Amino acid sequence: SLKNSLDRLAATPDLDAFLGYVLTEIAQQFDGKTASLHLFNPDSQTLHLHQWVAQGRIYSRQEFHQFGPLAEPIVVTGSTAWAVLQQHKFPLVISLDNAHQYMFPGTEDWQLDWAEREELQSGINILLSSGETPLGMLCMFSASRSTFTSEELEIAQALSHQATLAIQLTQLAAEAQQSAVLGERNRLARDIHDTLAQSLGGIILHLQAADSIYTTDLQDKQTHVTQARQLASQALTEARRSVQALRPQLLEQTTLDQAFDSLLQQLTRNSSLHITYELHGSPYRLPPEVEAHLLRISREAITNSLRHAQATELVVDFTYEPRQVQLRIQDNGQGFDRDRPTFGYGLITMQERAQQIAAHLHLSSQFGQGTIVQVTLPIATATAGTLDD
Incomplete structure (x- = not known):
């Protein structure tokens, strides 16, 4: 499973698709009925549902509403499960005996009803983090397993690291895109300055010369007006070309x-x-x-x-x-x-x-x-x- 996950990460350009694959792989590895990924927002101290997989099917965000309070931002403040995950940084096994203790505040009633309908027996919560910085949580629930060996939990942890890597790559891609947008904005600002501002400055100089009281020669005046007209035409052409990111004319x-x-x-x-x-x-x-x-x-x-x-x-x-x-x-x-x-x-x-x-x-x-x-x-x-x- 770990090798398959790594191979998929190298081959899949869509990181969201890869995250869905990791969830599916974890669910299959541990006879899981459902698996979900929640991303952490440090500003609001909340978890946000990012992906949900059930019996090999990846749900779209338009379908998240059927997951009740789990589809809404989940406040982690005061959560025992979140505190344990942060402290031990190891998969937390959820059983029928301790489920109520580890459910997030505000989700208990819905989760108990859902677990009963789906006949769930156990679950695993895994913290996704980069160093000391939490990135999110990965959850898996099984209807056929009630216990997991330490080796299996190690495998689950290793698979979750691939999800962590994919999340970090997604964040880096978003930052790179933002940087590219800022870079393009600065490029356009430079090009507008280089074309419009400079050409308009030249136009003003020629028109001022043509209008000077010291310039009485009509041919000289016309020459300055002609130069101003040419600069205006060039400025328009260069502005269009700058927007198209072409070379100077x-x-x-x-x-x-x-x-x-x-x-x-x-x-x-x-x-x-x-x-x-x-x-x-x-x-x-x-x-x-x-x-x-x-x-x-x-x-x-x-x-x-x-x-x-x-x-x-x-x-x-x-x-x-x-x-x-x-x-x-x-x-x-x-x-x-x-x-x-x-x-x-x-x-x-x-x-x-x-x-x-x-x-x-x-x-x-x-x-x-x-x-x-x-x-x-x-x-x-x-x-x-x-x-x-």
């Missing part, structure tokens, strides 16, 4: 170094900012997710220089080395005091994106001395590929 048809060049031209066209872009080393391909994060980190840094730094010069260095890739963005703007930071969501997204790809992000800035954003990405041999791949 600039990376669809070009390499990363070419995408950097295009990004600089798009963000700084018709601005007074003097741009220097230098590429060092021989470019090679990086995983799509890595390239997307690097491009969006650079977009954020450049946008910050345009909107907040009041810089006149911006230098972007992108370096390919055999064991690392380094992106360095430096402006000569007003900078800020790192001892009294007022970091916005932009810096948080840059840090999160760097962490996502196991890169190191270093920010250096002082009042009146500009800002440097540097991203260093270690490269594993198997990670990079040639541009011909």
